[in-house]
Amino acid sequence: PSVPRAGELPVLPPDVDRDTFNKAIAELKESLGKEHVELNDKPLVDGWYMEHPNTHDAFHVVEQSELVSSATVYPGSTEEVQAIVRWANKFLIPVFPISMGRNLGYGGAAPRLRGSVIIDLGRRMKKVLKIDGQNATCIVEPGVTYFALYEEIQKTGLPLWIDTPDVGGGSVLGNCVDRGVGYTPYGDHFANHCGMEVVLPSGELVRTGMGALPGKNGADNPSWQAFQHAYGPSVDGIFSQSNFGIVTKMGMWLMPETEHQSYMITFPKEEDFEQIIDIIRPLALNRILGNIPQLRSVIQELAVTGKPKSHFYQGKDPVPEEVIRSHAKNMPCGDCAWVFYGTVYGPEETRKMQLDVIRQEFAKVPGSKFILPQDVPEDHYLHARVRICSGVPELRELDWLNWKPNCAHLAFSPITPTKGEDAKIVHELVTRLHKKWGFDSLPTWCVSGREMHYIAEILFDRADEDEKRRAIACMREMIAEAAAQGYGEYRTHLIFMDQIARTYGWGDQALMRLNETIKDALDPNGILAPGRAGIWPKRFRGRGFQL
Amino acid sequence: PSVPRAGELPVLPPDVDRDTFNKAIAELKESLGKEHVELNDKPLVDGWYMEHPNTHDAFHVVEQSELVSSATVYPGSTEEVQAIVRWANKFLIPVFPISMGRNLGYGGAAPRLRGSVIIDLGRRMKKVLKIDGQNATCIVEPGVTYFALYEEIQKTGLPLWIDTPDVGGGSVLGNCVDRGVGYTPYGDHFANHCGMEVVLPSGELVRTGMGALPGKNGADNPSWQAFQHAYGPSVDGIFSQSNFGIVTKMGMWLMPETEHQSYMITFPKEEDFEQIIDIIRPLALNRILGNIPQLRSVIQELAVTGKPKSHFYQGKDPVPEEVIRSHAKNMPCGDCAWVFYGTVYGPEETRKMQLDVIRQEFAKVPGSKFILPQDVPEDHYLHARVRICSGVPELRELDWLNWKPNCAHLAFSPITPTKGEDAKIVHELVTRLHKKWGFDSLPTWCVSGREMHYIAEILFDRADEDEKRRAIACMREMIAEAAAQGYGEYRTHLIFMDQIARTYGWGDQALMRLNETIKDALDPNGILAPGRAGIWPKRFRGRGFQL
Ligand SMILES: Cc1cc2nc3c(=O)[nH]c(=O)nc-3n(C[C@H](O)[C@H](O)[C@H](O)COP(=O)(O)OP(=O)(O)OC[C@H]3O[C@@H](n4cnc5c(N)ncnc54)[C@H](O)[C@@H]3O)c2cc1C
Numbered sequence A, B: 001p002s003v004p005r006a007g008e009l010p011v012l013p014p015d016v017d018r019d020t021f022n023k024a025i026a027e028l029k030e031s032l033g034k035e036h037v038e039l040n041d042k043p044l045v046d047g048w049y050m051e052h053p054n055t056h057d058a059f060h061v062v063e064q065s066e067l068v069s070s071a072t073v074y075p076g077s078t079e080e081v082q083a084i085v086r087w088a089n090k091f092l093i094p095v096f097p098i099s100m101g102r103n104l105g106y107g108g109a110a111p112r113l114r115g116s117v118i119i120d121l122g123r124r125m126k127k128v129l130k131i132d133g134q135n136a137t138c139i140v141e142p143g144v145t146y147f148a149l150y151e152e153i154q155k156t157g158l159p160l161w162i163d164t165p166d167v168g169g170g171s172v173l174g175n176c177v178d179r180g181v182g183y184t185p186y187g188d189h190f191a192n193h194c195g196m197e198v199v200l201p202s203g204e205l206v207r208t209g210m211g212a213l214p215g216k217n218g219a220d221n222p223s224w225q226a227f228q229h230a231y232g233p234s235v236d237g238i239f240s241q242s243n244f245g246i247v248t249k250m251g252m253w254l255m256p257e258t259e260h261q262s263y264m265i266t267f268p269k270e271e272d273f274e275q276i277i278d279i280i281r282p283l284a285l286n287r288i289l290g291n292i293p294q295l296r297s298v299i300q301e302l303a304v305t306g307k308p309k310s311h312f313y314q315g316k317d318p319v320p321e322e323v324i325r326s327h328a329k330n331m332p333c334g335d336c337a338w339v340f341y342g343t344v345y346g347p348e349e350t351r352k353m354q355l356d357v358i359r360q361e362f363a364k365v366p367g368s369k370f371i372l373p374q375d376v377p378e379d380h381y382l383h384a385r386v387r388i389c390s391g392v393p394e395l396r397e398l399d400w401l402n403w404k405p406n407c408a409h410l411a412f413s414p415i416t417p418t419k420g421e422d423a424k425i426v427h428e429l430v431t432r433l434h435k436k437w438g439f440d441s442l443p444t445w446c447v448s449g450r451e452m453h454y455i456a457e458i459l460f461d462r463a464d465e466d467e468k469r470r471a472i473a474c475m476r477e478m479i480a481e482a483a484a485q486g487y488g489e490y491r492t493h494l495i496f497m498d499q500i501a502r503t504y505g506w507g508d509q510a511l512m513r514l515n516e517t518i519k520d521a522l523d524p525n526g527i528l529a530p531g532r533a534g535i536w537p538k539r540f541r542g543r544g545f546q547l
């Protein structure tokens, strides 16, 4: 949906008048070429995942025209990124870097601060700079998607896997700096990155890790993608989920291809999840579960068929449990409450040993059923998981976005230890508050070992103002209630960044003061992504920009 | 050896006169209790590993009295650490935190800047604060050694392993913040830490990771040891190998106990190492090698018996290869050039499968021999490795410190990718320069996957001034030659910190400028460990303190 835009366009960033802005843009066009600078002054179009806008948040939960940029600039090289940053310092214009801008559910391509200039790195900087088949690593630019990296590797014929999130159109680099997750044994993306090149808010360029040591005769360092640290402090972490720098190159570890076997296990009762999670924990700790498996509520079996909610239920309220289960009964999963999607890796004997233990352990849950890909039809979601869990990018996960008309989602993503008792507290409040605010609850636990990312997606109709208001209210209440119990989110949508950052307030906001101290030192003019991760530079602090 | 000390004692830090110093010390005694503040004004005693000094570098390669503190202070709590830091800011007295101070080979307990006050955290802050048997984690204070943590876990009866370096008297926390290594699958200590509490140079206290979110009713966050990140930037890395904060608590992951089998493989020819390493790489990448194995030169088989060099060879020059091999011939390893120490983990079938592949692959090196613990006598070093590689702290590795009279060592620790061609460049220059400067060369490759820590220990006689001079010259030349080829060290002794930091100079010292910017923001008075990791605070920069 697209509503006509009110007011003079483009929207300007704070503290910048239209004359200065126009002058600045003219200068930017001069230096980058006018075809590489676009004003955001046309109607906003939400598009869809593969044709997403870089002007605003396609999954807008506030008004569509609220989180918008003033312009987009397309650098073609690291030097041009540096030039843009210097330009921003000169005119005090806030810039917001995106790689692909497919951060849907977390703000899409929108800047945190209205009127910022989007630096769209993805359009022109999209080379796979290196694939090292021996050491199983690569170096990518921001515009390399999972699909692109996958194809590039296929071309080489090397037996290497990438790790992909549930949808493959994102940026390998952008997802990693936002600390996203995938589902092979390399699913913790940030843990598997190795070496960065970063443009600092001053415009200076720095290489981290071994890349900081020049290679022979000016070559890249031979250990840049082999070892994660330089000598001295390990700085990479501060460039994740922050506004301290723009990452222009990144190394990633690739996984040597291996045999694999995916499976699903269904569990009959809603209250089984505590026992399931307590079974998962030792299996994960002992590496019998080889990857980042997902435990999904059965409603997702319905949603991921791609059929709309109305196909299953006519009411406006959340689909009642009986209705969900009556449909599930006639589907491959059968009548159940939870579905666990797992994969084991390695040679046949290893997989067999692991599967034996897995089957035996989960069999302790009365009524659980173990299902292999050959047991379900070709179009069942399990086959998509087989691919995802062996590093093949997919789009299948988008299918649940047909659930409602104009459907968008908002992700609530708290972290808990892999323990039934913790899971219960979070699951209970999420279930209760979804119901209170009138939403279906579609939780997935992504288990990475000692912790789980609990991902609950609120699905809402972008054309329904009341639904959007309720989605926000539901999020705010979930964040607050979870924090009161000691649980916090790993990542969030732009409009909840301030609230969530504040929940990490131990010691009277000590961590935020540390972040602000670093921010002010690196970005004294406050030009880089003000407000991202709740970190406001001095010049914007305390002026009412916090949400 | 201890020589009488010249000049007035204690030695003062720069910019502090004796009156101010005395006044400051009086005030410190007042606030902490006078029994917890000690002046460094007595004769310096080197002691040995288990009775090491905290006044200076027991393995002094410069003059014994050069790298010394003015005083040592023993905080009993985090609040007292904060009080000390505020005191340091008040009097502009540099402080240097150590946990156990057993950083031998890298500077021991000495401060980088002469006359700094040592904050010895280990003596009084040595509690294991928590052991979580379900999620396999712990929280430790700085004074918890590997031995102590091991015993604490034994007391609980929980089936959990720690990971220990080659000697067990170090601090679990101190080693980790210096990014040390061990030899089980959890050998990358920093990668396996989870959550910190840090006193900043301002005296402020911050918790990192999920610890930044207060638990219910003021408890610690339930996910603090489960998930490594907070929301927002990941700051932990900047507190490793730096002078940005004093870590007072740290979470560590523990490994669930498992069955294991250690072995050694000998290889006949010096030039075999390239092939060996190219065999190791795919095995490591495919996780067939389960831990951080070591590839050691055969001379270490002689040294680790604990017999002095003179037992094997009478000359002052390095032991000739023929002589080494003629001794080796009569030892369990037999006549060989290299010994690989590995361990496989898991149930018998898994281990068997892995060992089959390992034996088959290494058998490609003509003349290699596979040896199990039962094939060697009880006192053979392989039995020590069985323990180390299953998380049992040891002292056996100290035995090679009998090599010379007054023996100390200095570690040269460059990183290379796990590739024969890179290994060859570094190994060649190390071998050549050890020979040039008259030292036996005792290299060990610690392979952690895509990269190897090459650790070459220069063994020198602390009473022999000429040997010490040569040891330094050898180090300086190795650092420079390695850097010219693109190889850098992961860690180093105090006196080489500046030189090594400078080799990470890509982009005209861009990384150092970033480090300095952060340093100046966090520590404007420059009181915390000036010069550590080559990072000098503004007040000391460019004043000739760099070495
Ligand atoms: C159906 C569906 C399923 C999804 N499943 C997953 C999943 O399984 N796992 C997962 O992690 N996510 C998932 N997502 C969320 C999201 O789509 C992905 O994380 C996606 O990879 C993020 O978008 P992007 O890669 O284009 O990153 P971008 O939008 O380019 O980057 C994300 C953010 O990081 C910052 N950033 C980007 N590039 C840089 C840079 N170069 N320097 C500094 N900062 C930068 C920006 O603030 C940006 O907003 C899902 C989304 C949908 C719609």
Ligand SMILES: Cc1cc2nc3c(=O)[nH]c(=O)nc-3n(C[C@H](O)[C@H](O)[C@H](O)COP(=O)(O)OP(=O)(O)OC[C@H]3O[C@@H](n4cnc5c(N)ncnc54)[C@H](O)[C@@H]3O)c2cc1C
Binding pocket: B097, B098, B099, B100, B101, B102, B103, B104, B105, B108, B109, B121, B142, B165, B166, B167, B169, B170, B171, B172, B173, B174, B175, B177, B178, B179, B180, B181, B182, B245, B246, B247, B248, B397, B398, B532
């Ligand atoms: C024979 C022998 C074998 C060895 N083998 C190994 C090995 O296998 N692996 C290995 O890693 N090392 C090895 N070492 C080196 C060293 O002994 C260990 O790394 C040891 O653990 C370091 O000393 P420590 O733990 O007492 O740390 P400390 O000396 O307490 O700390 C090390 C440094 O970290 C900083 N630091 C310490 N505590 C803090 C804090 N709380 N906050 C901020 N900064 C802090 C200080 O600058 C300090 O100098 C070996 C040494 C010898 C003699």
